[in-house]
Amino acid sequence: MSDKPLDPQDWSRFRADAHELLDHCLDLLQGAEDRPWQHPPEDLEDRYAIGQSQQQNSDLMTRLRDEVLPYHAGNTHPKYWGWVQGSGLATDVTASMVxxxxxxxxxxxxxxxxxxxxxxxxxxxxxxxxxxxxxxxxxxxxxxxxxxxxxxxxxxxxxxxxxxxxxxxxxxxxxxxxxxxxxxxxxxxxxxxxxxxxxxxxxxxxxxxxxxxxxxxxxxxxxxxxxxxxxxxxxxxxxxxxxxxxxxxxxxxxxxxxxxxxxxxxxxxxxxxxxxxxxxxxxxxxxxxxxxxxxxxxxxxxxxxxxxxxxxxxxxxxxxxxxxxxxxxxxxxxxxxxxxxxxxxxxxxxxxxxxxxxxxxxGEDAFSAAITQNCHLAKQMAQEVQAQPKMALGQETISNVCVFTADKTLSEAAQSELNVRIAVELQESGQAVFSTTKVNGVEMLRAAIVNHRTREADISDALAAVSALSSA
Missing domain, CATH: 3.40.640.10 (Type I PLP-dependent aspartate aminotransferase-like (Major domain))
Structure with a gap:
């Protein structure tokens, strides 16, 4: 047994694997718009169980790529607005290394x-x-x-x-x-x-x-x-x-x-x-x-x-x-x-x-611009909601939170049921992540935009998907 059993036994191999994994991680961040939230497979907990056979453990780097990285929480994606969760930065990767x-x-x-x-x-x-x-x-x-x-x-x-x-x-x-x-x-x-x-x-x-x-x-x-x-x-x-x-x-x-x-x-x-x-x-x-x-x-x-x-x-x-x-x-x-x-x-x-x-x-100015842009995008979402004949805001959009119902012509109960269905279907399809909250007895769609990757087209695309599902 090595006199350093918890260090890599082959530093050269470890170094090569780590370089490859770093490149893969950076590729995933650069292409975050292609990686929405997805349902973890039913057997994922079993795959993560500690103490699997040595054969399964022989290539952890492959397992990280195939069984860990794909099942993220979704908040790196530019259409993730369901909860107030930041989008993460590329500098986090290098900071974590250091x-x-x-x-x-x-x-x-x-x-x-x-x-x-x-x-x-x-x-x-x-x-x-x-x-x-x-x-x-x-x-x-x-x-x-x-x-x-x-x-x-x-x-x-x-x-x-x-x-x-x-x-x-x-x-x-x-x-x-x-x-x-x-x-x-x-x-x-x-x-x-x-x-x-x-x-x-x-x-x-x-x-x-x-x-x-x-x-x-x-x-x-x-x-x-x-x-x-x-x-x-x-x-x-x-x-x-x-x-x-x-x-x-x-x-x-x-x-x-x-x-x-x-x-x-x-x-x-x-x-x-x-x-x-x-x-x-x-x-x-x-x-x-x-x-x-x-x-x-x-x-x-x-x-x-x-x-x-x-x-x-x-x-x-x-x-x-x-x-x-x-x-x-x-x-x-x-x-x-x-x-x-x-x-x-x-x-x-x-x-x-x-x-x-x-x-x-x-630089500080970049963060100021990103925060301001998030507020502008929430205002854009509110304006596009108001332009739709059946949609309605639940409350004036003050900063970066926009809450609305997909069809104000329905009863309160029917609106709530529709909004919840839309939220879940959009999440599971990977099109966008809204959450829901209650306003005056109606469970409404809620977007909290704290995502530096979100752009104007993302807002319009998501509302088009809401409209399509409300008519389905």
């Missing part, structure tokens, strides 16, 4: 990946308009970022002893617009506040009703609760609504609440052209922002960010250094700050590299 070779644990210590992460966070801080005190940590996505931000809000409002003692019988209350993403409910459950203490504020013209918010806060205080958090939404998941962040910041300031913004995709309108940039005016007044790079910044999964106005609040919530993690002035254990002091994870991969490579390769 990241694998470095194999960095970004929980702390003194090495290059942590410097890069700080640079990415600082760039994002400036784009969001937060002050120099702001800091954050790259995480799996907005769901994890939300948990960490809410935990910081609880420590800030209740006091640092809550880490050791909990908040006991004290009822904490949080506030968000009706239709807020489920990540907010989950986060409140995970930090012990409980989703029953999330007060859903009614909407007024697509935004949280500020008068109703004030009323709810006063009612809860009168009942003995401690209001601690208000959650604004930058791009609601169903309809793409944006709250009025300046108004929410005024409420938070006057009532002593922490203002968090769920900016999973919508926060990135901060770098778009007008009129979309103005949708996030006031974002710079938030105490925390949760956002994803793997959505509207297009990089590969997973990559989110918890960004807090005062990094000291995040550190006060998570810093815990046992003896074996004690920092030093010199050597590997130097290099403050350590990211394990700002979040849940001690073992962390190098998420910053793919962001850094993308920005350095294409």
């Amino acid at each position: 990241s694998a070779v470095m194999n960095s644990n970004c929980g702390g210590r003194n090495h290059g990946a942590n410097y890069m992460e700080r640079a990415v966070i600082d760039w994002t801080r400036r784009k969001m308009g937060l002050p120099e005190t702001a800091f954050g940590v790259l995480v799996t996505g907005t769901s994890q970022a939300t948990v960490q931000a809410f935990a910081a809000a609880r420590v800030k409002v209740v006091g640092k002893d809550v880490r050791q003692q909990g908040h006991g019988t004290q009822r904490l209350t949080a506030y968000a617009a009706a239709g807020v993403h489920n990540a907010t409910k989950k986060a409140l459950e995970l930090i012990g506040v409980g989703s029953d203490n999330l007060r859903l504020v009614p909407l007024k013209k697509g935004q949280m009703d500020i008068d109703a918010l004030y009323t709810m806060i006063a009612e809860d205080r009168a009942a003995g609760a401690l209001p601690f958090l208000v959650v604004g939404t930058a791009g609601s998941v169903n309809l793409g609504f944006f709250d009025n962040f300046n108004a929410l910041a005024d409420v938070a300031q006057s009532e002593g609440l922490w203002l968090h913004v769920d900016g999973a995709f919508g926060a990135w309108t901060r770098i778009a052209d007008e009129p979309y940039r103005s949708l996030t005016d006031g974002l710079e007044r938030a105490d925390s922002i949760a956002l994803d790079f793997h959505k509207w910044m297009y990089v590969g999964f997973d990559c989110g960010l918890c960004l807090v106005r005062d990094g000291a609040d995040l550190r006060a919530t998570f810093a815990a250094r046992p003896d074996y993690l004690d920092g030093k002035d010199r050597g590997v254990a130097s290099g403050e700050p350590w990211f394990c002091d700002y979040g849940i994870d001690l073992s962390r991969g190098n998420r910053a590299l793919k962001i850094w490579m993308a920005l350095e390769s294409f």
Whole structure:
């Protein structure tokens, strides 16, 4: 047996196979429009079972090409708009290679990946308009970022002893617009506040009703609760609504609440052209922002960010250094700050590299243009829907989310049935991926365009396919 049993036994063969696989992967990315989602075969789980015969394992590169790469999630395709999933970049491939070779644990210590992460966070801080005190940590996505931000809000409002003692019988209350993403409910459950203490504020013209918010806060205080958090939404998941962040910041300031913004995709309108940039005016007044790079910044999964106005609040919530993690002035254990002091994870991969490579390769202006173009394409879809005699919008298209019904002349139940059938048939045929959502009792087709590969012709072709299926 080799004295290095987990290294390739034939490096020359491995190198040749890897070069061939890299070329194949790049070919697939370059031709992404030819690779829509497809149903995995029924026996795929059996094929993936660990410990198959040596004969089956003899050519893993072939198996990767034939049994792994074809069954992707579909979101690299230019007509994938069903869910808010970024399209991925060619630079992700090379970033993944470099990241694998470095194999960095970004929980702390003194090495290059942590410097890069700080640079990415600082760039994002400036784009969001937060002050120099702001800091954050790259995480799996907005769901994890939300948990960490809410935990910081609880420590800030209740006091640092809550880490050791909990908040006991004290009822904490949080506030968000009706239709807020489920990540907010989950986060409140995970930090012990409980989703029953999330007060859903009614909407007024697509935004949280500020008068109703004030009323709810006063009612809860009168009942003995401690209001601690208000959650604004930058791009609601169903309809793409944006709250009025300046108004929410005024409420938070006057009532002593922490203002968090769920900016999973919508926060990135901060770098778009007008009129979309103005949708996030006031974002710079938030105490925390949760956002994803793997959505509207297009990089590969997973990559989110918890960004807090005062990094000291995040550190006060998570810093815990046992003896074996004690920092030093010199050597590997130097290099403050350590990211394990700002979040849940001690073992962390190098998420910053793919962001850094993308920005350095294409430049900020290219991302601004792509985000703006996605919004223009959603407007185009809305205009083409309105031009169809039977189609109808479910809601005005604000940014990049377009929701519509294929045949408004039908009953609500019949419309829902038709729209669901169309969505599934388009998915299974590989023509386009819409999801569905409910608006005023009707399950409608929904397109969330966060795909840098989408072009005007893709919109027209997909709507033509919808029209054809609605008449079938």
